[in-house]
Amino acid sequence: MIDSHAIIHPSAKLAPNVTVGPWTIIGPDVEIGEGTTVASHVVIKGPTVIGEHNHIYQFSSVGEDTPDLKYKGEPTRLVIGDHNTIREGVTIHRGTIQDRSETTIGNHNLIMAYVHVGHDSVIGNHCILVNNTALAGHVHVGDWAILSGYTLVHQFCHIGMHSFTGMGTAVGKDIPAYVMATGNPAEAKSINTEGLRRRGFSVDDIATITKAYKIIYRRGLTIDEALVEVDALVPECERLLPLIQSIKESTRGIVR
Numbered sequence: 001m002i003d004s005h006a007i008i009h010p011s012a013k014l015a016p017n018v019t020v021g022p023w024t025i026i027g028p029d030v031e032i033g034e035g036t037t038v039a040s041h042v043v044i045k046g047p048t049v050i051g052e053h054n055h056i057y058q059f060s061s062v063g064e065d066t067p068d069l070k071y072k073g074e075p076t077r078l079v080i081g082d083h084n085t086i087r088e089g090v091t092i093h094r095g096t097i098q099d100r101s102e103t104t105i106g107n108h109n110l111i112m113a114y115v116h117v118g119h120d121s122v123i124g125n126h127c128i129l130v131n132n133t134a135l136a137g138h139v140h141v142g143d144w145a146i147l148s149g150y151t152l153v154h155q156f157c158h159i160g161m162h163s164f165t166g167m168g169t170a171v172g173k174d175i176p177a178y179v180m181a182t183g184n185p186a187e188a189k190s191i192n193t194e195g196l197r198r199r200g201f202s203v204d205d206i207a208t209i210t211k212a213y214k215i216i217y218r219r220g221l222t223i224d225e226a227l228v229e230v231d232a233l234v235p236e237c238e239r240l241l242p243l244i245q246s247i248k249e250s251t252r253g254i255v256r
Helices: 193-198 203-217 223-231 238-248
Strands: 030-032 048-050 061-064 077-080 091-093 102-105 179-182 187-191
Touching: 048 061, 061 077, 077 091, 091 102, 187 193, 187 203, 193 203, 203 223, 203 238, 223 238
Parallel strands: 030 048, 048 077, 061 091, 077 102
Antiparallel strands: 179 187
16 A cells, blocks of 8 residues: 555554555655545655545645745644545645644545645635645635636635636635636626535525625625625525625625
């Protein structure tokens, strides 16, 4: 299961059925859970914890120090959950003590080739980051979000759950839950209707979310004015709560 050409530090903790390819280097303070496959030519540095049944493809760099100039070698971490696919050439950096001291990736995510996940970022569950997407430090990505190829996300931005970005989108403000955004700079275009339908949202819920989107984006209201009207729709559609919460908690302002 572990190729003879792999280099694994004696302090690394690998479950008995972990597979490691040739010329992969696994450093100290690394833990890898059962059923995980690490291909050839991968570098994993710690402190890093990787869960079960992940697949990390060749030439990825996982758990490296951040290039943030504030970082002075403090013992920060990377934590990756279960059932993630990390494709070729992905770079994932550990956290900094100025924020969470930890970069976190949840479960069932697809991180495609040459994606970069910066320090202290948080990726939820069931997300897709398409080729060459880059997350600066401190970025939060909600569950089921899809970032299309070459999406660039500025530091401290939050990407709401079930949201979607078009190819080459440059994100400098928060994207609320359910919203589809594209462009440079990113602009909101619509609700991610197809994504919601595929994930089992009812026709009525999608219609109410679309109505809320139009209140926020098409009526010329201030955010506070729009939220008063959207809050009134919650009794008929509790699915609006993530949208409302993502707007109320925004510190960078939302794409409009």
